[in-house]
Amino acid sequence: MSDDLDLQGLRQIPDPFAPSALPPSRELPPRAPSPTRAERTRRRVLAAIAAVSFEVGWVVLVERRRDLGSLPAWSVALGLLIPLAAAALAFRAVSSKGRRGLGVPTSWLAALCTFPPALFVVATLATRPPDADAGHFWDLAVRCMGVTSVLTAVPLALGAGVFRHAFVAASTWRTAALGVACGALAAATMSLACWHDGALHIVVGHGTMMMVGGAAGALLGRRITRA
Amino acid sequence: MWVGVRESVGRPAPASPMATSTLKAKPRPAAHTLASVEGTEQLDAAMDRYARGEDAAFQELYRRGAPRLRGFLLRLSGDAALADDLAQEAFLRVHRARGSFEAGAAALPWIFAIARNVFLDHARHPHVRRAAGDAHAGLAGAPPEREAPRDTQGDEALMGSEMLAIVRDTLARLPVLQREAFILVRFEGLSVHEAAEVLGASEGAVKIRAFRAYEALRAALGQADPKPGDPR
Numbered sequence: 001m002s003d004d005l006d007l008q009g010l011r012q013i014p015d016p017f018a019p020s021a022l023p024p025s026r027e028l029p030p031r032a033p034s035p036t037r038a039e040r041t042r043r044r045v046l047a048a049i050a051a052v053s054f055e056v057g058w059v060v061l062v063e064r065r066r067d068l069g070s071l072p073a074w075s076v077a078l079g080l081l082i083p084l085a086a087a088a089l090a091f092r093a094v095s096s097k098g099r100r101g102l103g104v105p106t107s108w109l110a111a112l113c114t115f116p117p118a119l120f121v122v123a124t125l126a127t128r129p130p131d132a133d134a135g136h137f138w139d140l141a142v143r144c145m146g147v148t149s150v151l152t153a154v155p156l157a158l159g160a161g162v163f164r165h166a167f168v169a170a171s172t173w174r175t176a177a178l179g180v181a182c183g184a185l186a187a188a189t190m191s192l193a194c195w196h197d198g199a200l201h202i203v204v205g206h207g208t209m210m211m212v213g214g215a216a217g218a219l220l221g222r223r224i225t226r227a
Numbered sequence: 228m229w230v231g232v233r234e235s236v237g238r239p240a241p242a243s244p245m246a247t248s249t250l251k252a253k254p255r256p257a258a259h260t261l262a263s264v265e266g267t268e269q270l271d272a273a274m275d276r277y278a279r280g281e282d283a284a285f286q287e288l289y290r291r292g293a294p295r296l297r298g299f300l301l302r303l304s305g306d307a308a309l310a311d312d313l314a315q316e317a318f319l320r321v322h323r324a325r326g327s328f329e330a331g332a333a334a335l336p337w338i339f340a341i342a343r344n345v346f347l348d349h350a351r352h353p354h355v356r357r358a359a360g361d362a363h364a365g366l367a368g369a370p371p372e373r374e375a376p377r378d379t380q381g382d383e384a385l386m387g388s389e390m391l392a393i394v395r396d397t398l399a400r401l402p403v404l405q406r407e408a409f410i411l412v413r414f415e416g417l418s419v420h421e422a423a424e425v426l427g428a429s430e431g432a433v434k435i436r437a438f439r440a441y442e443a444l445r446a447a448l449g450q451a452d453p454k455p456g457d458p459r
Contacts, residue, residue, distance in 0.1 A: 003431075007412065010413045013441065014387075015413075016394045017414075018414075034322050034323045038279070100333045101331070101333065101337055102337060103424070105423065106427055166324060168340040169340040169424055169425060
């Protein structure tokens with residue numbers, strides 16, 4: 001529809017506020033400390049290291065699946081690869097500069113927020129076996145959701161802190177993508193921590209936090225990360 | 228059919244009469260745009276230096292950016308004092324967010340995006356919304372920021388000032404989403420693509436919003452157009 005619109009006529013509308021030059025009307029604003037570009041980059045790297053260390057530390061110190069040593073390498077790799085691919089896609093939406101430094105277009109952001117969870121669900125259902133212990137499905141799923149929420153919340157908090165006042169445009173979408181990325185990272189960690197291989201368990205118990213993280217990120221976008 | 232607005236709208240308009248009106252006030256080129264096109268690279272460079280931590284670059288950034296920023300906020304709010312306050316707040320946020328300004332990026336759309344956030348925060352404030360309910364966005368009927376063009380005389384100047392008042396009042400009554408899209412594309416010289424990035428919307432949405440604003444303005448100007456035999 002919008003392709004049919006001819007905006008040539010806009011220039012017929014005169015500017016009621018057209019000045020020859022509008023001077024700055026006041027003194028310079030007060031100067032409080034603010035991070036420079038190099039400082040922001042340094043903080044982002046540190047936050048990324050802290051987030052990954054937290055996830056690895058969880059697996060090493062808190063919870064690790066008992067059969068990890070006996071699993072075939074391809075199975076472990078697949079369990080990691082799917083959520084990490086989703087995380088990488090979502091994080092691309094967060095960090096992409098776009099053509100003018102305002103980030104990628106909103107349509108891309110929307111796609112990069114919704115595609116990773118969809119990829120995770122489809123790839124998991126296609127590659128993982130059906131759930132064996134159907135009787136305790138919800139008990140196990142809710143327990144894993146609780147763990148995944150912690151694994152999502154910590155990197156998301158770090159990310160929100162690092163990107164505080166950093167997104168000048170589309171901050172809601174970009175922070176939602178950050179939440180999706182953190183949820184996907186948590187799902188990858190869960191593949192090393194949880195010994196239940198059922199496809200539905202992984203989708204519900206490990207993958208739900210991608211959506212919840214996205215929603216939480218959207219809420220944080222307006223209050224914290226918007227410049 | 229869509230025409231590239233950056234080339235056709237944002238640049239100084241040719242001195243063609245209004246197609247829908249017999250009012251003779253010419254659609255004047257945005258003089259600040261002429262100056263700013265030349266200064267855009269310096270503004271980008273100043274912002275880049277400031278983002279790298281060179282505090283002295285703020286002087287130049289403010290000198291070059293403040294008039295554009297204030298002009299944008301004035302068109303958006305219709306109130307000179309409010310535009311001043313919002314411009315100060317916007318520069319504070321520019322300062323706060325400077326580290327996220329990417330190397331090689333264009334400063335003006337980035338600054339406009341921050342200014343828009345400032346304006347929306349102001350417009351969403353509860354007491355502003357209450358006031359807007361009473362005073363129809365608080366802009367209609369406000370005294371004009373500037374008089375009619377000084378190069379016009381007599382009736383022509385009067386008609387021109389009437390026309391500008393109609394545009395100002397109609398702009399004030401437009402929904403914010405339409406107003407900001409129209410202002411960025413028509414008055415601030417941004418392409419639809421740039422405006423879409425600033426507004427965090429799709430290009431199609433920005434085109435539609437700007438076009439609806441244009442239709443509303445054209446209709447308002449058409450109603451003011453004196454009919455044949457009209458005693459005006």
